[in-house]
Amino acid sequence: MSEIAEPITLDATDLRILDQLQRDASLTNQALAAAVHTSPATCLRRVKRLMDTGVIERQVALLSPAKLGAGLTAIVELTLDAQGAEHLAAFEAKAVADEAVRQCYRVSPGPDFLLILQLADMAGYHALVQRLFTQDANVRNVRTFFATRRAKFEPSLALPTISGSPAL
Known part of the structure; x- marks a missing residue:
């Protein structure tokens, strides 16, 4: 991506x-x-x-996190202390390898990363904090938001229309 x-x-x-x-x-x-x-x-x-051509990246089934015991969604803003390319790449590799990290974005401006986490509960979140944030000396600031309600989740993309063709 x-x-x-x-x-x-x-x-x-x-x-x-x-x-x-x-x-x-x-x-x-x-x-x-x-x-x-x-x-x-x-x-x-x-x-x-x-x-x-990669327009279709993959085909997947969308599962219900709550029905599978992963009902805690956390959105994390994370800033690194050292922000050289090698430091960003090292943290990114560590984050994407963690099973609880469902999405990982490098963002700008503001924090360096935005992570979407899917966990069973707060104990699972605390374990992730130890694995990804506390043990990494380069993590400077972490701000986590916990989803209390999912009002919309739409993984599809809006597609363009071609003039002369019917709207989708």
């Missing part, structure tokens, strides 16, 4: 395929082709191209 890539040219069919897959990636090729009004062969070829 951090590397800058040339955008790929997408037409209305590609956008309809992406829209449908963002809604339900479990669709069979036959069902997807019918939903986007194209032939199964064309649909399969298009999906393969979207995957090969």
Whole structure:
């Protein structure tokens, strides 16, 4: 996600395929082709191209954290003491390797990192604090916010419209 890539040219069919897959990636090729009004062969070829070019990064199932015992969501702002490229890379590698870190962003301005954590409970959070923050001498400041309610979680992207094509 951090590397800058040339955008790929997408037409209305590609956008309809992406829209449908963002809604339900479990669709069979036959069902997807019918939903986007194209032939199964064309649909399969298009999906393969979207995957090969990295437009579709991966297909996953979205799970309920609360039903799986990981009901504590924490959003962490973190600033390092030394901020050279090697220090940022070292902390980032440590953070992304930790199973509780679900998202990791280098941000600017302000803190160096924004982490989204998914944990079972406060004991799990305290264990993570020891692993990632306290034991790392380069961590200067940590500010954590605990989610009390998830009002919206939408992992899909808003897709552009192409003039002359129906809105998605």
